[in-house]
Amino acid sequence: MRAAGCVLWRRAPDSDGPQIALVHRPKYGDWSLPKGKLKRGEGFREAAVRETLEETGMACVPGPRLPSVHYVVDGRPKEVRYWAAEAIGGNFIPNREVDRVVWLPPAAARNCLTQNRDRALVDALLDALGGAGETL
Numbered sequence: 001m002r003a004a005g006c007v008l009w010r011r012a013p014d015s016d017g018p019q020i021a022l023v024h025r026p027k028y029g030d031w032s033l034p035k036g037k038l039k040r041g042e043g044f045r046e047a048a049v050r051e052t053l054e055e056t057g058m059a060c061v062p063g064p065r066l067p068s069v070h071y072v073v074d075g076r077p078k079e080v081r082y083w084a085a086e087a088i089g090g091n092f093i094p095n096r097e098v099d100r101v102v103w104l105p106p107a108a109a110r111n112c113l114t115q116n117r118d119r120a121l122v123d124a125l126l127d128a129l130g131g132a133g134e135t136l
Helices: 044-056 106-112 116-128
Strands: 002-011 018-025 030-032 035-037 058-073 076-090 100-104
Touching (some): 002 044, 002 058, 018 044, 018 106, 018 116, 044 058, 058 116, 076 116, 100 106, 106 116
Parallel strands (some): 002 076
Antiparallel strands (some): 002 035, 018 030, 018 100
């Protein structure tokens, strides 16, 4: 199974540091990074941008490639390729797949993410942004 997503970030309006978007999926009751399966003939990066827009309502500019995540779903291997992506505008509208989006500073995002495998992607984003940590 092939999927792609983004660690979507924006400059915090009230501080110097970045905020990271997390999505809540009611079907799984979890907090995760926006991601989804590739459509037929679609590239990973294209899918990452599309899925991020679909799940968060935010258009984004993809930046550096981040580490891929591998795990098993229903006995099948799944690969999710991620990109750092800066949000450039949009509006979230709740839907069946994603009912909430939150913007959190990196430390809070790490703590909120349901899956441990997603937490390392927060650190990878900060490294990609130049190691700026909480003060981009």
